[in-house]
Amino acid sequence: MKIAIDIGGTFIKSGVIDKSQSLHGYQKVKTPHNKNGGILQEVIRIIQDYKETFHLNNPDVGISTAGVVDSEKGEITYAGPTIPYYNGTNFKESLADIAGNVVINNDVSSALLGELLEYRTDVKSIFLMTIGTGIGGAYYEDKLLEGKQYRACEIGYLLYDEQTDKTYEDRGSTTALKALIQEHYKEVVTVENLFDRAYEQDDKALKILNEWAKYVAEGIAQVQIMFDPEVILIGGGISKQEGKLISLIEPFIDNFLPEAYGHAKIETTSKGNDSALYGAVSTFFD
Template sequence: MNESLAIDLILRHGKISRADISREIGLSKPTVSSVVSRLLELNLIREIGPGENAQGRKATLLQLNQNALFVVGIDFSVKKSRVALANLNGDIVAQSTLGMNESGPESYMARLADHVTAVLQQYQLDWNVIHYVSFGVPAVVTPETGTTSFMVDELEAFKPFLSQPYLNRLFPANVILENDVNLSALAEYRYGVARKAPIFSYLSLGAGVGSALMSDGVLYRGSNGAAGEIGELLSPSGVKLEQCLSAQYIKNETAKYRELSDKLCCYGHQKFVDELFALVAVEDPEAVKVIREYGHFLAIAIQNLCVMYDPNIIVIGGSIGRHSDVLIPLVRPFLTKFLPVTPKLSGTELGENSVVIGAVGLAVKRSFDFIKNNLLVQES
């Protein structure tokens, strides 16, 4: 108990003396000395030299040993997996990507595990200092079972392999499985444009569409983990919004215009989207028509989200949402017309790294939970 309080205090202050710990927690100096000695033995904190307290006397300062444990965050997406290695401060010390290939899901997962091991070895680390591997996946995750549903179509074959039981066998560490949009929301709340926003939503537009809902820093999951699956809402024509807001919809609409289609036909998914928006920027009439129609469906989705959740801010991200500078002006007039109060609309501050940053942040939190609930309890 006392060790947990001391750890929390060190985290809050960054660096602090034994005397200041004693004052703030209200423990006697001998008790604090014992607590600090135990934390030093466990290699969880370190002494960093003298500082000055209020009386001007030198005091040895204590700081978290950020390299006592490490975590791995993985953004598992349609085209590639982003891997990040981070310390207990959440500082990313190594990043790497592993592209998809034609070898099949089981083979790819084995390659991914080997790839993560190689990243650790490159940083001269073993798995014994990795307590958590956190996965962000484009699917609904049921926390109780660690299984997925509503996986994006392109990754449907991976569904049996993106489950908690399978991943726990594959990686020699505790595995966290979380929806990728939820992780983006956690990252934007802690580090990005939605810092400390009381109520906000993260809307991801890409291969699929999804949203995450947060209130006072806590994710709202619903009874089955599917809250925020805005793509399941119906458009006025009775078609799911998922079909009207995905990258495939944009490609289908583009194909209706021969000249525009010819300009973009040689590009892959992300380049296709980026070049289409580049054409909008130079007022290509066919490109403008496609994105204006897309903006209509996006406005319907956001209007529904506002009516249901009434957020302070909606952050728009994803491979399509990265072009929020074009999309937001299309959406705002519609919202102003049909909503009594419109939320702030913003592009993501963290960009394509939001999922892996959120994965790292969640793994760091779980690591501290482990330290407090297991390691310190055993040592007390």
């Protein structure tokens, strides 16, 4: 059994995954403030808890995390404002005394590795786009594309508009969608509520979602041109809308591509928000 940990800016999720890819002992805790190394301390607590609960001796640990990750060193090289004081955190060194092998990857890369468990033989090239607080990307073709500084596929920074000072993720993230909702509604309307209203043919909800969907589609078109993958997966919390989400976005993609260019099959992730947990430990099951 392997310990899987997924570190986000808001929550840390974790569990123990067995050989049959079943998840046990799922936990979700608020990400602690990191000024005094709170995240590393919480990760150590989680590992010790699972070691005791599941009687694990020197367990392998897979970590998925927000930020730019040097996967060889096991170190956070850049996290920006998402998680303050996170740069330089080295999990491989810090966990050497309580764990066996420690593998660490960026959260989007981990999510893609988790999804690959479903695609091992059928598909050779997959791009995963996660839409949430921001927008992240990961690409796999024979291996993960990481880049010289482990910053490949940072697609949220694409499509910068000087007039509005906004990037792709400023327009196409779930955060951006929530801002659009607040502009148009006086009452509290969640993203789920908005989708429900739209599929009941509420004109206002449809207008908001279509405006947002065009922004998302524009980024997908850029991914298509740059990577030409077989499948483009959409992950993050929004992915639970599944077919509703795809039917909303897909009609706009060709608007941003040359005539008759075509695009990859668009799907939502099969494991939803748990993809990164499975991906964190996927290399242990190869």
